[in-house]
Amino acid sequence: MKKKLLSALLLSSALLAAGCGGDEEEAHVDEEGCEHLQEGPAAAVTAAVSGTGPAVSNDHKRYDIALVDVAGGKGGAVSFAVSEATDYVLYMSAPVPVTVTNGSGATVEIEESATSSSLCTDIKGRHVVPLTVGTHTLTFGPSTLSSVSLVIEESGEHDHDH
Template identity: 90%
Template sequence: MQEGPAVSVTAATSGTGPAVSNDHKRYDIALVDVTGGKGGAVSFAVSEATDYVLFTSADVPVKVTNGAGTTVEFEESTTSSTLCTDIKGRHIVPLTVGTHTLTFGPSTLSSVSLVIEESGEHDHDHE
Protein backbone atom coordinates (compact mmCIF):
# COMPACT_ATOMS: atom_id res chain seq x y z
CA MET A 1 0.00 0.00 0.00
CA GLN A 2 2.89 2.37 0.75
CA GLU A 3 4.81 1.75 -2.44
CA GLY A 4 3.96 3.56 -5.64
CA PRO A 5 3.47 4.33 -8.27
CA ALA A 6 0.29 6.10 -7.28
CA VAL A 7 -2.44 7.43 -9.54
CA SER A 8 -4.82 10.12 -8.30
CA VAL A 9 -8.44 9.96 -9.44
CA THR A 10 -11.65 11.63 -8.32
CA ALA A 11 -14.65 9.39 -7.77
CA ALA A 12 -17.82 10.11 -9.74
CA THR A 13 -21.14 10.81 -8.05
CA SER A 14 -23.00 8.88 -10.75
CA GLY A 15 -22.22 6.49 -13.58
CA THR A 16 -19.19 4.26 -13.62
CA GLY A 17 -16.52 6.83 -12.78
CA PRO A 18 -12.84 6.97 -13.74
CA ALA A 19 -11.03 3.71 -14.51
CA VAL A 20 -8.83 1.82 -12.05
CA SER A 21 -6.99 -1.41 -12.77
CA ASN A 22 -5.08 -4.34 -11.27
CA ASP A 23 -1.84 -2.96 -12.71
CA HIS A 24 0.30 -2.92 -9.55
CA LYS A 25 -0.53 0.74 -8.94
CA ARG A 26 -2.11 2.38 -5.92
CA TYR A 27 -5.11 4.51 -6.78
CA ASP A 28 -5.62 7.47 -4.46
CA ILE A 29 -9.32 8.15 -4.84
CA ALA A 30 -10.69 11.54 -3.84
CA LEU A 31 -14.19 11.00 -2.49
CA VAL A 32 -16.94 13.48 -3.33
CA ASP A 33 -20.09 14.64 -1.56
CA VAL A 34 -22.79 11.95 -1.59
CA THR A 35 -25.86 11.31 0.53
CA GLY A 36 -24.64 10.57 4.05
CA GLY A 37 -21.10 11.89 3.66
CA LYS A 38 -18.28 11.29 1.19
CA GLY A 39 -18.15 8.58 -1.46
CA GLY A 40 -18.31 7.95 -5.17
CA ALA A 41 -17.63 5.40 -7.87
CA VAL A 42 -14.77 4.17 -10.05
CA SER A 43 -14.83 1.58 -12.83
CA PHE A 44 -12.77 -1.58 -13.15
CA ALA A 45 -12.55 -3.37 -16.52
CA VAL A 46 -12.02 -7.08 -15.92
CA SER A 47 -10.18 -8.96 -18.64
CA GLU A 48 -9.99 -12.34 -16.87
CA ALA A 49 -12.80 -13.96 -14.90
CA THR A 50 -11.29 -14.80 -11.51
CA ASP A 51 -11.29 -13.71 -7.88
CA TYR A 52 -9.88 -10.24 -7.24
CA VAL A 53 -8.72 -8.73 -3.97
CA LEU A 54 -9.57 -5.10 -3.25
CA PHE A 55 -7.20 -3.59 -0.68
CA THR A 56 -8.23 -0.25 0.83
CA SER A 57 -6.35 2.14 3.11
CA ALA A 58 -9.44 2.82 5.20
CA ASP A 59 -12.44 0.92 6.49
CA VAL A 60 -14.79 2.48 3.94
CA PRO A 61 -17.96 0.73 2.74
CA VAL A 62 -17.42 -0.78 -0.74
CA LYS A 63 -20.04 -2.14 -3.11
CA VAL A 64 -19.23 -3.89 -6.39
CA THR A 65 -21.78 -4.04 -9.21
CA ASN A 66 -21.46 -5.69 -12.61
CA GLY A 67 -22.38 -4.20 -15.98
CA ALA A 68 -26.02 -5.18 -15.49
CA GLY A 69 -26.13 -3.27 -12.19
CA THR A 70 -26.31 -6.41 -10.05
CA THR A 71 -24.39 -6.36 -6.76
CA VAL A 72 -21.53 -8.88 -6.64
CA GLU A 73 -21.20 -10.43 -3.17
CA PHE A 74 -17.79 -10.62 -1.50
CA GLU A 75 -16.42 -14.11 -0.82
CA GLU A 76 -14.45 -12.70 2.08
CA SER A 77 -14.23 -9.27 3.67
CA THR A 78 -12.07 -8.07 6.55
CA THR A 79 -10.89 -4.75 7.95
CA SER A 80 -7.23 -5.68 8.44
CA SER A 81 -4.31 -7.65 7.05
CA THR A 82 -1.65 -9.56 8.95
CA LEU A 83 0.80 -8.76 6.13
CA CYS A 84 0.41 -4.97 6.11
CA THR A 85 -0.94 -2.72 8.86
CA ASP A 86 -1.71 0.01 6.29
CA ILE A 87 -4.48 -2.20 4.89
CA LYS A 88 -7.80 -1.40 6.55
CA GLY A 89 -10.01 -3.21 4.06
CA ARG A 90 -9.45 -6.51 2.23
CA HIS A 91 -12.28 -7.76 0.08
CA ILE A 92 -12.19 -10.86 -2.13
CA VAL A 93 -14.74 -10.72 -4.93
CA PRO A 94 -15.36 -13.07 -7.88
CA LEU A 95 -15.63 -11.03 -11.06
CA THR A 96 -16.56 -11.93 -14.62
CA VAL A 97 -15.15 -10.36 -17.78
CA GLY A 98 -16.60 -6.88 -18.30
CA THR A 99 -16.67 -3.51 -16.59
CA HIS A 100 -17.63 -3.39 -12.93
CA THR A 101 -18.37 -0.37 -10.76
CA LEU A 102 -16.78 0.00 -7.31
CA THR A 103 -18.81 2.37 -5.15
CA PHE A 104 -17.31 3.73 -1.93
CA GLY A 105 -19.07 5.29 1.03
CA PRO A 106 -20.80 6.93 2.57
CA SER A 107 -17.83 7.79 4.77
CA THR A 108 -16.47 10.69 6.79
CA LEU A 109 -13.15 10.41 4.94
CA SER A 110 -12.26 12.61 1.97
CA SER A 111 -10.12 9.97 0.24
CA VAL A 112 -9.25 6.27 0.15
CA SER A 113 -6.37 4.41 -1.48
CA LEU A 114 -7.10 1.26 -3.48
CA VAL A 115 -4.91 -1.57 -4.78
CA ILE A 116 -6.48 -4.37 -6.84
CA GLU A 117 -4.79 -7.73 -7.36
CA GLU A 118 -5.86 -11.08 -8.71
CA SER A 119 -6.42 -13.45 -5.80
CA GLY A 120 -3.39 -15.68 -5.35
CA GLU A 121 -1.25 -13.48 -7.60
CA HIS A 122 1.61 -13.48 -5.11
CA ASP A 123 1.31 -17.10 -3.94
CA HIS A 124 4.08 -18.14 -6.33
CA ASP A 125 6.55 -16.18 -4.21
CA HIS A 126 6.12 -18.68 -1.37
CA GLU A 127 6.30 -22.01 -3.21
Protein backbone atom coordinates in the same frame (compact mmCIF):
# COMPACT_ATOMS: atom_id res chain seq x y z
CA MET B 1 18.06 -7.87 0.99
CA LYS B 2 16.09 -7.48 4.24
CA LYS B 3 12.85 -7.34 2.26
CA LYS B 4 13.67 -10.57 0.40
CA LEU B 5 14.59 -12.31 3.68
CA LEU B 6 11.39 -11.08 5.32
CA SER B 7 9.38 -12.22 2.30
CA ALA B 8 11.03 -15.64 2.44
CA LEU B 9 10.31 -15.92 6.18
CA LEU B 10 6.70 -14.82 5.75
CA LEU B 11 6.20 -17.17 2.83
CA SER B 12 7.77 -20.16 4.60
CA SER B 13 5.71 -19.53 7.74
CA ALA B 14 2.60 -19.29 5.56
CA LEU B 15 3.58 -22.57 3.91
CA LEU B 16 3.98 -24.24 7.31
CA ALA B 17 0.58 -22.98 8.42
CA ALA B 18 -1.10 -23.93 5.15
CA GLY B 19 -4.06 -26.18 5.71
CA CYS B 20 -5.50 -25.22 2.36
CA GLY B 21 -3.37 -25.07 -0.76
CA GLY B 22 -4.17 -21.39 -1.28
CA ASP B 23 -2.80 -19.94 1.96
CA GLU B 24 0.71 -19.32 0.64
CA GLU B 25 -0.79 -17.70 -2.46
CA GLU B 26 -2.94 -15.47 -0.22
CA ALA B 27 0.14 -14.38 1.77
CA HIS B 28 1.94 -13.47 -1.46
CA VAL B 29 -1.06 -11.47 -2.69
CA ASP B 30 -1.23 -9.59 0.65
CA GLU B 31 2.50 -8.77 0.35
CA GLU B 32 1.93 -7.37 -3.17
CA GLY B 33 -1.10 -5.36 -2.07
CA CYS B 34 0.75 -3.99 0.96
CA GLU B 35 3.82 -3.05 -1.06
CA HIS B 36 1.76 -1.07 -3.58
CA LEU B 37 -0.32 0.60 -0.84
CA GLN B 38 2.91 1.76 0.83
CA GLU B 39 5.13 2.53 -2.15
CA GLY B 40 2.88 3.05 -5.17
CA PRO B 41 3.32 3.98 -7.92
CA ALA B 42 0.26 6.13 -7.36
CA ALA B 43 -2.41 7.58 -9.62
CA ALA B 44 -4.87 10.18 -8.35
CA VAL B 45 -8.52 9.92 -9.42
CA THR B 46 -11.73 11.59 -8.27
CA ALA B 47 -14.72 9.33 -7.74
CA ALA B 48 -17.88 10.13 -9.68
CA VAL B 49 -21.10 11.06 -7.87
CA SER B 50 -23.02 8.79 -10.26
CA GLY B 51 -22.36 6.49 -13.20
CA THR B 52 -19.31 4.27 -13.54
CA GLY B 53 -16.64 6.85 -12.75
CA PRO B 54 -12.96 6.99 -13.75
CA ALA B 55 -11.12 3.76 -14.50
CA VAL B 56 -8.89 1.89 -12.03
CA SER B 57 -7.06 -1.35 -12.77
CA ASN B 58 -5.10 -4.26 -11.31
CA ASP B 59 -1.94 -2.81 -12.85
CA HIS B 60 0.28 -2.76 -9.74
CA LYS B 61 -0.66 0.84 -8.96
CA ARG B 62 -2.16 2.48 -5.93
CA TYR B 63 -5.19 4.58 -6.82
CA ASP B 64 -5.62 7.53 -4.45
CA ILE B 65 -9.33 8.16 -4.79
CA ALA B 66 -10.76 11.53 -3.79
CA LEU B 67 -14.27 10.92 -2.44
CA VAL B 68 -17.05 13.36 -3.27
CA ASP B 69 -20.22 14.47 -1.49
CA VAL B 70 -22.89 11.75 -1.57
CA ALA B 71 -25.97 11.03 0.53
CA GLY B 72 -24.78 10.36 4.08
CA GLY B 73 -21.21 11.66 3.70
CA LYS B 74 -18.36 11.12 1.24
CA GLY B 75 -18.20 8.43 -1.45
CA GLY B 76 -18.42 7.90 -5.17
CA ALA B 77 -17.74 5.41 -7.92
CA VAL B 78 -14.84 4.18 -10.05
CA SER B 79 -14.87 1.57 -12.80
CA PHE B 80 -12.76 -1.58 -13.15
CA ALA B 81 -12.55 -3.37 -16.50
CA VAL B 82 -11.95 -7.08 -15.87
CA SER B 83 -10.12 -9.01 -18.59
CA GLU B 84 -9.96 -12.37 -16.78
CA ALA B 85 -12.76 -13.96 -14.76
CA THR B 86 -11.26 -14.76 -11.35
CA ASP B 87 -11.24 -13.62 -7.72
CA TYR B 88 -9.79 -10.16 -7.14
CA VAL B 89 -8.67 -8.66 -3.83
CA LEU B 90 -9.47 -5.01 -3.16
CA TYR B 91 -6.93 -3.57 -0.71
CA MET B 92 -7.92 -0.29 0.89
CA SER B 93 -6.08 2.15 3.13
CA ALA B 94 -9.20 2.88 5.20
CA PRO B 95 -12.31 0.95 6.29
CA VAL B 96 -14.56 2.70 3.76
CA PRO B 97 -17.66 0.69 2.75
CA VAL B 98 -17.50 -0.59 -0.84
CA THR B 99 -20.15 -2.13 -3.10
CA VAL B 100 -19.31 -3.88 -6.37
CA THR B 101 -21.79 -4.06 -9.25
CA ASN B 102 -21.43 -5.73 -12.65
CA GLY B 103 -22.23 -4.21 -16.06
CA SER B 104 -25.92 -5.08 -15.61
CA GLY B 105 -26.04 -3.17 -12.33
CA ALA B 106 -26.40 -6.32 -10.20
CA THR B 107 -24.49 -6.36 -6.90
CA VAL B 108 -21.59 -8.82 -6.81
CA GLU B 109 -21.34 -10.60 -3.48
CA ILE B 110 -18.06 -10.05 -1.66
CA GLU B 111 -16.76 -13.51 -0.67
CA GLU B 112 -14.56 -12.40 2.19
CA SER B 113 -13.98 -9.09 3.98
CA ALA B 114 -11.52 -7.99 6.63
CA THR B 115 -10.46 -4.65 8.07
CA SER B 116 -6.83 -5.71 8.50
CA SER B 117 -4.12 -8.11 7.41
CA SER B 118 -1.68 -9.86 9.73
CA LEU B 119 1.03 -9.13 7.15
CA CYS B 120 0.47 -5.39 6.82
CA THR B 121 -0.90 -2.71 9.14
CA ASP B 122 -1.52 -0.38 6.16
CA ILE B 123 -4.32 -2.65 4.94
CA LYS B 124 -7.55 -1.34 6.55
CA GLY B 125 -9.88 -3.03 4.07
CA ARG B 126 -9.37 -6.38 2.30
CA HIS B 127 -12.23 -7.65 0.14
CA VAL B 128 -12.18 -10.78 -2.05
CA VAL B 129 -14.63 -10.47 -4.95
CA PRO B 130 -15.32 -13.00 -7.74
CA LEU B 131 -15.52 -10.97 -10.95
CA THR B 132 -16.47 -11.91 -14.49
CA VAL B 133 -15.10 -10.40 -17.70
CA GLY B 134 -16.54 -6.93 -18.26
CA THR B 135 -16.64 -3.55 -16.56
CA HIS B 136 -17.60 -3.41 -12.89
CA THR B 137 -18.37 -0.39 -10.75
CA LEU B 138 -16.85 0.01 -7.28
CA THR B 139 -18.97 2.38 -5.20
CA PHE B 140 -17.42 3.74 -2.00
CA GLY B 141 -19.16 5.21 1.03
CA PRO B 142 -20.89 6.75 2.63
CA SER B 143 -17.90 7.61 4.81
CA THR B 144 -16.61 10.50 6.90
CA LEU B 145 -13.26 10.24 5.08
CA SER B 146 -12.48 12.41 2.06
CA SER B 147 -10.19 9.88 0.34
CA VAL B 148 -9.20 6.22 0.21
CA SER B 149 -6.30 4.45 -1.47
CA LEU B 150 -7.05 1.29 -3.47
CA VAL B 151 -4.86 -1.51 -4.84
CA ILE B 152 -6.44 -4.37 -6.83
CA GLU B 153 -4.67 -7.73 -7.11
CA GLU B 154 -5.74 -11.06 -8.60
CA SER B 155 -6.17 -13.46 -5.70
CA GLY B 156 -4.11 -16.20 -7.37
CA GLU B 157 -4.89 -19.81 -8.13
CA HIS B 158 -7.01 -20.51 -5.07
CA ASP B 159 -9.81 -22.95 -5.90
CA HIS B 160 -13.13 -22.56 -4.10
CA ASP B 161 -14.59 -25.93 -5.11
CA HIS B 162 -13.58 -27.79 -1.94
